[in-house]
Every structure is written in structure tokens, then in C-alpha cells.
Amino acid sequence: DAQNAFKVRLSIKTALGDNAYAWDANEEYLFKAMVAFAMRRYSSKSTTQISNVLLCNVTDRVSFWFVVTDSSKNVTTVPESEVEAAIRYSHCCCSLFFLSDWGYVYGLLTGSMLKSSDPSTPVWLIVFGVVLCLIVAGIIFLIVAGIQQRKKKSKESTERENLEEKGEVTVTVENGIPCETLDLKAGHINGVFAADDERFTSL
Amino acid sequence: AMEKSRPLWDNPLQFIFACISYAVGLGNVWRFPYLCQMYGGGGFLIPYFIMLIAEGMPLLYLELAVGQRMRQGSIGAWKIISPYLCGVGVASVIVSFFLSMYYNVINAWAFWYLFHSFQDPLPWATCPLNSNRTGYEEECEKTSSTQYFWYRQTLNISPSLEASGSLQWEQALCLTLAWLVVYLCILRGTESTGKVVYVTASLPYCVLIIYLIRGLTLHGAVNGLIYMFTPKMEQLSNPKAWISAATQIFFSLGLGFGSLIAFASYNEPNNNCERHAVIVSLINSATSIFASIVTFSIYGFKATFNYESCINKVILLLMNAFDLEEGSLTADNLNEMKDYLMATHPQEYAQLLPRLKNCSLEAELDTAVQGTGLAFIVYSEAIKNMEVPQLYSVLYFFMLLMLGIGSMLGNTAAILTPLTDSKAIGARFPKEVISGVVCFVNCVIGLIFTMEAGNYWFDIFNDYAATLSLLLIVLVETIAVCYIYGIRRFEKDLDTMIGRKPNWYWKIMWAVASPLLIISLFIFYLTDYILTGTLQYQAWDATQGQLVTKDYPGYALAVIGLLVAASTMCIPLGALVTFIRKRLKRENVST
Numbered sequence: 127d128a129q130n131a132f133k134v135r136l137s138i139k140t141a142l143g144d145n146a147y148a149w150d151a152n153e154e155y156l157f158k159a160m161v162a163f164a165m166r167r168y169s170s171k172s173t174t175q176i177s178n179v180l181l182c183n184v185t186d187r188v189s190f191w192f193v194v195t196d197s198s199k200n201v202t203t204v205p206e207s208e209v210e211a212a213i214r215y216s217h218c219c220c221s222l223f224f225l226s227d228w229g230y231v232y233g234l235l236t237g238s239m240l241k242s243s244d245p246s247t248p249v250w251l252i253v254f255g256v257v258l259c260l261i262v263a264g265i266i267f268l269i270v271a272g273i274q275q276r277k278k279k280s281k282e283s284t285e286r287e288n289l290e291e292k293g294e295v296t297v298t299v300e301n302g303i304p305c306e307t308l309d310l311k312a313g314h315i316n317g318v319f320a321a322d323d324e325r326f327t328s329l
Numbered sequence: 330a331m332e333k334s335r336p337l338w339d340n341p342l343q344f345i346f347a348c349i350s351y352a353v354g355l356g357n358v359w360r361f362p363y364l365c366q367m368y369g370g371g372g373f374l375i376p377y378f379i380m381l382i383a384e385g386m387p388l389l390y391l392e393l394a395v396g397q398r399m400r401q402g403s404i405g406a407w408k409i410i411s412p413y414l415c416g417v418g419v420a421s422v423i424v425s426f427f428l429s430m431y432y433n434v435i436n437a438w439a440f441w442y443l444f445h446s447f448q449d450p451l452p453w454a455t456c457p458l459n460s461n462r463t464g465y466e467e468e469c470e471k472t473s474s475t476q477y478f479w480y481r482q483t484l485n486i487s488p489s490l491e492a493s494g495s496l497q498w499e500q501a502l503c504l505t506l507a508w509l510v511v512y513l514c515i516l517r518g519t520e521s522t523g524k525v526v527y528v529t530a531s532l533p534y535c536v537l538i539i540y541l542i543r544g545l546t547l548h549g550a551v552n553g554l555i556y557m558f559t560p561k562m563e564q565l566s567n568p569k570a571w572i573s574a575a576t577q578i579f580f581s582l583g584l585g586f587g588s589l590i591a592f593a594s595y596n597e598p599n600n601n602c603e604r605h606a607v608i609v610s611l612i613n614s615a616t617s618i619f620a621s622i623v624t625f626s627i628y629g630f631k632a633t634f635n636y637e638s639c640i641n642k643v644i645l646l647l648m649n650a651f652d653l654e655e656g657s658l659t660a661d662n663l664n665e666m667k668d669y670l671m672a673t674h675p676q677e678y679a680q681l682l683p684r685l686k687n688c689s690l691e692a693e694l695d696t697a698v699q700g701t702g703l704a705f706i707v708y709s710e711a712i713k714n715m716e717v718p719q720l721y722s723v724l725y726f727f728m729l730l731m732l733g734i735g736s737m738l739g740n741t742a743a744i745l746t747p748l749t750d751s752k753a754i755g756a757r758f759p760k761e762v763i764s765g766v767v768c769f770v771n772c773v774i775g776l777i778f779t780m781e782a783g784n785y786w787f788d789i790f791n792d793y794a795a796t797l798s799l800l801l802i803v804l805v806e807t808i809a810v811c812y813i814y815g816i817r818r819f820e821k822d823l824d825t826m827i828g829r830k831p832n833w834y835w836k837i838m839w840a841v842a843s844p845l846l847i848i849s850l851f852i853f854y855l856t857d858y859i860l861t862g863t864l865q866y867q868a869w870d871a872t873q874g875q876l877v878t879k880d881y882p883g884y885a886l887a888v889i890g891l892l893v894a895a896s897t898m899c900i901p902l903g904a905l906v907t908f909i910r911k912r913l914k915r916e917n918v919s920t
Contacts, residue, residue, distance in 0.1 A: 135649055186654035250444035254502065257444075261509045268516050269761055276759070 132209065135189040149188045154181055157192075165194060165204070168212040173197070335400060336519045338595050343523040345605055347592050348393075350530035351739030352613045354732050355435060355704065356581050362557075362621035362628075363699030364573050369564030370557050374618070376565065376574035381614055384846045385578040387838035388803060390606035390831075391810060392584060396593030397602050398822050402746030403587030406594070407806075410814045412911075416903020417805050418747060420896045421587035424798050425743035427892060428586065429771050431790040432740060433511065434778040436733040437503035438705065439726050441483055444503075446722035453478035454713040471874025475710040483705070486869045487781035490885055494781025501779045508772040511737050515745065515764050519595050522738055529735035534616075536728035537623055543721065544626035553629020556694045557621065575850055581613060585799040585806070588739035591746035601827050603835075624703070631711040632693035639688035650681050700791075701784075704729060741767065788866055789881075793889045797854060798896035804847045805900055811840045864889065 136149065147153065158179040165174040178197055184190040194204040338344045365373045399406035404418030445452050456469035456477060464470075469477040480486050487494045514525040544550055564570050583589065593602060637660070644658045651670060658666055667685075671678045698707050712722050741764070748763055749755040755763070778787050810819055816839065820830045858864075864886065867876040881889070 185652040187648055187652040188655065189649070189652055249448050250441070253444045253447055254440075254506065257440075258506055258509070261506065261513055265509065265513050265516065268513070268521065272517060272759075272761055 131191045131193045131203075132206070133189065133191050135187060149184075154184070157181070161192065161194060161209075164212040165209070169204075169208050336595060337597060338519060338523055341596075341600055341605070343519075343526060344592060344596055344600070345608060346526040346530040347522065347738070348589065348605070348609045349612055350526045350735030351588055351592070352582050352609060353530070353533065353616045354581075354583075354736035355729065356577070357613070357617040358620045358624070358729075358732065359701075359703045360699055361577060361581070361617040362624040363703065364577055365557060365621050366625075368567065368570035368573060369561040370559050372560035372562050372565055373570060373574065376571045377578070377614070380571075380574045380578045380846075381610060383838065384575060384843045385582055385614075386607055386610045387835055387843050388579075388584050388807065389582050389589065389610050390603055390835065391807065391839060392589040393593040393602040393606050394819070394823055394826070395806075395810065396590035397596045397598065397600060398826060399590075400594050400598070402594060402748075402750045403590045403743065404747040405750050406590050407809070410809055412907045413904040414805070414809055414813070414900075415907060416900040417802060417809070418587065419903055420798065420802050420899040421585060421590075422744055422747055423896045423899060424795050424802070425586045425588065425740050426771075427790060427794040427896070429737060429740040429744065430774050431778060431787055431794070432733070433507045433737055433771065434500075434504060434775055434783070434787060435701070436507040436510075436730060436737065437500060437779070438483060438701070439729040439733060440503045440506055441500065442705065442709065443723060443726040443730065446719055446726060449719065451709075451713050451718050451722060452482070453709050454718070468871050468874055473710065475706050475713070476874075478709070479701075479705050480869045481871070484784050485781055486784055488870060489868050489879055490782050490785040490866070491882055492782060496776060497779050497781065497783075500783075501776055504775055504779055505772060508768050508775070510734060511741060512764060512768040514734065514738055515741050515768075516761055518745075518749070518760050522742065526735065526738065529731045529738070532731045533728045533735075536724050536731075537616075537619060539724060540623045540721075541619070541626075543715070544623050544630065547626060547630040547715070549633025550626035550629045552633055552690065553625040553627070553694065554622070556629065557625040572850065572853055575846055577617075578614075579803070579847075579850070580795075580799070581617065582610060583736070583739060585803040586740065586795075587743035587747070591742040592739065594746065599826055599828075603823075603827055603831070627708065627711045628694065631707065631714070632690060632696075634711075634714050635693050636688055636690045639686055643685055643688065646681065646684060650677060785866060785868065789885060789889060790892070794892045797851070797893050800847055800851045800854070801897050801900065804844060804851065807839060807844050807847070811844075816840060 155176070158176045158181065161179045162174045162176045165178075166172050174194065175197065178195045179192060180195060181190050181192045194209050196202050196204050338347070368376075395406055395410070399409045401409065402418070403421040404415060407414040407418040453475045456465040456474045458464070459466045466477070468481060472480075483500075485494070485497055513521075515522055593600075596602070640660050640663065644660075644663065647653065647658055647666070647670065648655065651674065708725060709722070712718050712725060715721050744767055745760070745764055748767070749760050777783060780786075810816075816836060820836075824830050864881050865878050866881060868879045869875075870877045
């Protein structure tokens with residue numbers, strides 16, 4: 127109710143299920159000890175005692191208010207911001223307050239307790255890089271294999287063509303009657319066949 | 330000159346797998362479950378099967394037979410049927426070109442999500458912190474973390490179509506990778522495609538089976554299944570149900586793109602394409618139903634999870650406000666306790682009332698989603714709540730990739746087969762170069778979809794690039810084969826190929842039922858477009874954290890018109906050009 131008080135609500139059963147413990151005076155003592163520790167460690171109030179942490183209005187819900195008093199200045203409470211800062215940076219208190227999503231501290235900023243999912247190096251780029259390299263390697267491999275296959279095929283076909291040409295040359299010579307003699311001798315060129323030849327060559 | 334023999338599939342199984350890989354795509358996973366939900370659950374299966382028999386199987390058989398008989402890509406095949414029909418082939422190639430431009434962007438998104446699945450926790454499971462670390466990002470608070478991840482971190486979407494924004498380099502990288510993967514698969518033609526389809530056709534089924542087992546064992550899955558399968562028979566009297574069934578069968582099989590003709594052209598001439606047509610269409614439909622069982626068990630899980638979270642939030646609020654002991658409020662006694670609290674502490678209760686949400690399981694199940702929203706938002710939301718979410722996430726997005734790449738193989742085959750068949754291009758350049766050029770051009774144009782307004786352009790292409798044009802193309806195809814080529818001639822061809830003539834069922838479907846169905850679909854869509862006046866789209870409003878409806882600007886409407894006209898005009902233009910050419914030749918010969 128005082129201006130520097132914090133309201134705390136704990137959902138122990140929801141968070142821990144079967145392992146839930148009952149909230150009793152001992153747990154309250156631990157809570158006070160934790161807060162006192164945080165104050166001693168992380169704020170300027172290094173002489174905070176457990177008796178400086180006051181709990182009130184504890185209900186069945188498990189909710190209560192607490193304030194931290196300053197024994198050096200009489201009966202004043204430590205400002206909200208200092209307590210807040212101390213608890214935020216205190217490693218032990220986080221686990222006490224932040225049981226799970228169900229337990230939260232009313233009034234304290236929950237920024238430090240929010241799960242931050244910003245990894246330093248984007249993981250996806252690494253996976254992307256790996257996949258990219260694999261794909262590019264595959265493409266290069268296939269292209270090179272294709273070129274080699276084509277070179278082999280063209281070599282084979284040129285060899286076959288060479289053989290065919292040689293064959294033709296020998297045929298004309300080995301035909302028995304050399305072509306020139308056909309022309310000079312009684313044979314005359316048949317016009318129909320000549321015209322046919324032209325048609326074929328034009329194709 | 331020695332004629333190069335046409336490459337063939339190694340065995341008929343490769344052909345079947347290629348067709349299944351092409352036909353079974355994202356539509357089976359993200360459109361059919363939506364339709365099932367909208368049009369009466371189990372009852373929707375009745376119009377679906379009737380349409381399968383009336384239009385799906387006959388048209389599939391027709392395209393496969395044409396491809397196998399003519400042994401050419403779509404342009405060459407239709408030229409053989411009638412020289413006036415070369416425009417049909419060109420229209421198919423243009424539609425395939427549009428499709429491959431935007432379809433691969435889905436694969437890019439699947440890659441993006443796949444690469445991000447290797448983190449703990451999954452990046453879409455929680456909202457990121459805002460810049461001064463005082464709380465969560467504002468936009469993420471208003472909507473859910475999965476929607477935020479999709480709209481902001483994946484798409485970085487702009488508030489409207491006009492605000493183009495800049496190129497998203499991450500998406501551009503993923504798109505380039507997607508095109509490289511497609512290039513790798515089609516590089517060597519049927520030789521490489523034939524091996525790849527073994528994987529792209531079978532792997533999705535493995536993942537679906539794993540998901541089926543996982544989905545059915547999830548808490549609350551039964552709610553989704555009951556919701557889906559309770560037939561609402563009154564929907565059968567809704568004409569939209571029948572039209573949706575017909576449309577779904579039509580587009581799910583991928584008719585009219587020329588891919589099926591291309592695949593069939595690499596068959597042995599005596600391949601039994603009748604049996605294959607029946608097999609492929611039945612498997613396609615069975616996969617749709619299978620996928621919707623999986624989807625609805627996931628829906629049920631997600632809806633139950635959200636419902637229970639909502640109830641728990643209400644319980645927590647009441648407990649905190651009234652300092653009640655933990656465990657005193659449960660889901661069962663919630664309503665009685667609410668009444669009791671209202672009676673005993675009326676003032677505080679009244680104060681709390683605006684924050685108490687009414688949780689309803691029905692409302693959660695009713696959120697019917699389709700398309701990219703289903704695949705990337707709803708599924709990722711369900712996955713983040715499972716145990717070992719990384720494993721299921723990787724499996725799911727890998728499956729999406731397989732489905733998407735399988736369909737891309739068909740699309741690119743539809744473009745490449747006519748190009749490699751043609752003497753002008755096919756003889757001069759090796760097929761690696763032609764495939765490379767096609768992939769490169771598509772990739773560069775596809776960068777439009779990686780800009781901030783890219784998703785709006787994607788929706789334009791998705792809704793308008795193929796719909797009307799395909800209906801027209803397939804209509805012309807059917808009429809051409811039945812009435813121009815002649816059904817008797819076609820019968821004889823099938824007899825030579827398969828060894829028996831098609832029976833009366835096929836003939837009646839080809840000649841009468843299918844054309845009538847397509848004409849009525851066509852008329853329906855035309856009147857629908859005309860009646861609705863201006864076309865509208867859903868834009869993401871970052872300030873509200875939800876979608877709002879906006880009108881398309883003038884130039885977007887012009888692009889839509891251009892998309893439809895580019896392909897449909899080819900048909901009459903092709904006929905006209907052939908007519909003029911023949912006229913000129915006749916004049917040349919006579920003079």
C-alpha cells in the first residue's frame with residue numbers, strides 16, 4: 127500500500143504441478159532472504175537485513191505485498207527503482223520470481239524475464255549456405271558430365287563419318303567401270319535422273 | 330541427317346510418379362480442407378466424387394492420350410490436330426510461364442521456414458522484444474506471434490499494393506535457391522526429372538503418414554475431425570458447393586497447362602494411358618482427403634489448445650483479482666464460480682468484465698483458412714505447441730517443398746518441351762542452356778514477389794493468371810479433339826496405342842458432359858467477376874494487426890486484364906495467323 131511496495135503473485139501449483147510446495151513461513155523467510163541478498167549485492171544498500179524486508183497481506187492465492195526499508199534512514203522505504211534494479215540483476219531472484227509464465231511480479235517490469243529469441247549469428251544463413259553449396263555443386267557436376275558425354279558422342283560420330291567417306295571413295299573406284307569412261311562412251315546422261323539428283327541435293 | 334530419338338521415361342512407373350508429383354501439390358493440402366469445411370464437411374465428398382467422374386478422369390485421359398499419340402509438347406501436338414489450333418499450345422505455354430513465375434515463390438517461403446526451423450525456440454513461437462526491451466513488439470502484441478512472423482519477418486509486407494517498398498534480400502536469396510534447385514532437377518530433361526520424381530512423389534506421403542499418426546494422438550484432435558466430418562447436407566443445395574467441387578477437381582489435376590501432354594509425350598507409344606489416367610486421378614483425390622484428415626486433426630489440436638489457453642487466462646485473471654486459492658477455479662466449475670463471484674462481489678466483477686473473454690471451442694474451429702494462411706500461419710502455430718517442434722517443423726516444410734518442387738517440374742516441362750521440340754530453338758541450343766535461360770528469366774521476374782508489396786502481386790497472379798484462361802483452353806481442347814479431329818479418328822488412335830477402343834462412358838464424357846460442365850463454370854466465373862464490380866484484396870494493416878479489404882488500383886486491374894488476355898487471345902490469334910499464312914501460300918502458288 128505504501129508507494130514503494132510491490133505486489134507479488136505466485137502460481138506455485140501451476141508451475142510445479144506435483145512438485146509444488148506449500149507456501150508457509152519458511153518460504154516467506156527464504157523470500158525475504160533472497161530480496162535482502164539482492165539488495166546487499168546489487169545496490170548501494172549493503173547493510174540490508176532480512177528484517178528490512180517486510181511482507182504483508184499474504185493471501186491463499188499466494189499473493190502479498192513487500193517493501194524494503196532502509197535502516198540507515200529511519201522508517202523510510204527504499205525507492206521502487208532501486209529494488210527493481212537489484213532484483214532484475216540478481217541471478218537468484220529471477221528463478222524465485224519467474225517460476226514460469228504463470229508466476230510474475232506485479233509492478234516490476236518483466237523485460238528481463240521475457241524470453242529473447244535473437245541469436246547473435248542467424249542460424250538460417252548457415253543452413254542456407256550449406257544447402258546452396260550442395261545444389262551448386264550438383265549443378266556443376268551435371269553440366270560437366272553432360273559436356274563430357276557430348277564430346278564423347280561427337281568424337282564417335284566423327285569417327286563414323288570418316289569411315290563412311292573412305293568407303294564411298296573406294297566404292298566409286300572399285301565399281302569396275304570408272305565414271306569418266308561412262309560419260310565418254312556410249313552412255314548419255316538420262317535427263318530424268320539428272321533432274322532427280324538436283325532435287326535431292328537441294329533438300 | 331540422323332534424327333535424334335525422343336528421350337523416354339525409363340519405365341512407366343516414372344511417368345506415373347511424375348504425374349502424381351505434378352498433380353498432388355499444395356492445393357491438395359491447403360485448398361481442399363478449406364472447401365470441405367466451408368461446404369458441408371463430409372457431405373462435400375458427394376459433389377467432389379461426381380465431378381471427378383464427370384470431368385476429372387475424362388479430361389486427364391484426353392490430355393495424356395493426346396500427348397502420347399502426338400509425341401510432342403503442347404504447341405506441336407495441337408498443331409498436328411489442326412494447324413488452326415497452334416494458338417492453344419501457345420496459350421498453354423504462356424499460362425505455364427505465368428504460373429512458374431509466381432509458384433516458385435512459395436518454395437522460397439518454404440525454404441525460409443525450413444531454415445528457421447533449426448532454432449530453439451522456434452522463431453515464430455514468441456514475440457520479439459521491442460527496441461528498448463520494455464515489452465514485446467507492438468504489432469506482435471495486437472496479433473499472434475505466428476502471424477507476426479509471417480507478415481512482418483518473412484514478407485515484411487507493406488500496407489497496400491501501391492507502396493511497393495524495397496527488395497527483401499533474404500527472400501531474394503531463398504528464391505534464387507529455389508530456382509537453382511528446380512534447374513538442378515530439370516537440367517538433363519527426363520533423365521534427371523525421372524529420378525527426382527521418385528523422391529518428390531513419395532516423400533510427401535511419408536511425412537503425411539507421420540503427421541497423421543502424430544495428429545491423431547494430439548490432444549483435441551478428435552474435436553477437429555468430428556467438426557469436419559459431420560456432414561451438413563443442406564450445403565448440397567448450395568450451387569457454390571458444386572462449382573467449388575468442379576473447380577477444385579479441374580485445377581487440382583493441372584489440366585490445360587500442357588504439362589500432362591509434355592509428360593505423356595515421353596512415353597512409349599503403347600503405354601496404357603487409360604489405366605494411368607484413372608490411377609493418377611484417384612490417387613490425387615485420395616491424397617486430398619488424406620491431407621484433410623491430417624489438417625483437421627491439427628485444426629482440432631490448435632483450436633483446443635487456444636480454447637484451453639483462453640480458459641486458463643480467465644481463471645488466472647479471476648484468481649488474481651479475488652485472491653482465490655490456486656486450484657479452486659477449474660475449467661469445469663468456471664461458470665458456476667463466475668456466477669458466484671458476480672453475486673458476492675458485483676462491483677469488482679463488473680470492473681473485470683470487459684477483460685473476461687468468452688472462450689468458445691466452436692469459434693476457434695470455425696476459423697476457416699486456406700492458402701498461404703493455412704500453410705504458414707495455422708500449421709506453424711500448431712507445430713510450435715507440439716513436443717520437439719523443430720522435428721515436426723522440418724518435416725512439414727520439407728514436405729511443402731517436395732510438393733511445390735514436384736509441381737514446378739511439371740510447369741517447367743510444359744514450357745521446355747515445346748521449346749526443345751521446336752526447330753528454331755531446340756536444334757540450335759543444348760537443353761541445359763535453354764533450361765538455364767528459362768530459369769534465369771523466371772527468377773529475375775520473380776524478384777517482384779520478394780518486394781514488400783510482393784505478396785499482393787502474388788495474390789493477383791494466384792487468383793487471375795490461370796483461372797479463366799485454363800477453362801477456355803481445356804474447353805477448346807475437348808471440342809477440338811471430339812469435333813475437329815473427330816472422335817472416330819481418336820478412337821482408332823487409342824486402339825493402335827492401347828489395343829482397345831474407349832468405351833461409351835469416356836465418349837459421352839468427352840463429347841457432352843465435360844464441355845457442358847466447363848462452359849457452365851466459365852459462365853459462372855465471368856458473371857461473378859462482372860457482378861462484383863471492382864475487385865478487392867486483403868491488405869495487412871500493421872497498426873491494427875489484421876487484414877483489411879482494399880480496392881485494387883487502376884494499374885493493378887490493367888495487369889489482371891493483361892494476364893487473362895495474354896493467354897486467351899492466343900487461341901483466336903493463332904487461328905488467324907495460320908489462316909493468313911495459308912491464304913498467302915495459296916496466293917503464292919497460284920501466281
